[in-house]
Amino acid sequence: MEEHRKTIEENIIESYRQDEDMMILVFAQWCVNEGLDPEELYQQAYPQQQSNERLQRVLELTVPKEEAGPIPDDTVLGVLSLFGNEDLAFVVSEAISNRAPKK
Template sequence: MDRNNEEEVIRNYQKGEKMMILLFAQWCINHDLDPVAIYQEAYPYQDKNKELIDAMELTVPKQESDHIDPETLLEVLSLYGNDDLAFVVAELINRQNLK
């Protein structure tokens, strides 16, 4: 793979990762949950996630948002290697019967 293709793959991955973070943040907003607190529960030893803070500025009120399927959210989180966050979200879904 040449250098341009590698850079394109990296840019596409980063763009997808930002969409995953926005999806997570919007799902939290839709369920009156704090995305930062949930992220901190999953990753207690990490500093604040700048990408998550940035994504929160792009969320809309839950009344304006489309429904986000919890299974889709869990799949996307896992796809980008956020297994700890997916675990915490899955527990929230089960414990609070979130759909």
Template sequence: MNEKQLAEAYERDENMMILVFAQWCVNQDLDPLELYAKAYPQQRLNESLKKTVEELIVPKNESEHIPDQTVIAVLEMFGNIDLAQAVHEVIAGRKQ
């Protein structure tokens, strides 16, 4: 695999991570852009996340269930520790 193929594979995987996160948010009645902004207040809007929300997200009732642990694992795998922490907080708040 050459560098270009590696970069494309990483980008594809990163886009899948964004989709999993955004769809999980919608399934939890959360705004993915809002939760991202909470996790990364110093960053401007993530264009990939915005595009995913606008183009790829399906309504909650049309989506497969995404387990909490899946979204956390995918976020952590890509180094989005702050976002994984924000998801943890939502889950903890939901269980109270």
């Protein structure tokens, strides 16, 4: 019984990690689409962290803007908030407000 519970806990943790990686990918691809550096924005949000290994890994999965589908601003902000990345959502909000209006 104990081993079964441990397996369930491990599956839940792994599922959360995968969801978190998807959130990182949405953020990173949104940055690429907007011509922004994901690492730079992350560093602005979390200056106390040297680098984020998961962000580095996920960056390899991004595609050029021309190959990516659009990611609405509300989507990236919602996903960041869902995972409690309020500091990063704030930096993204600033980037959104600072960009030139789309025509």
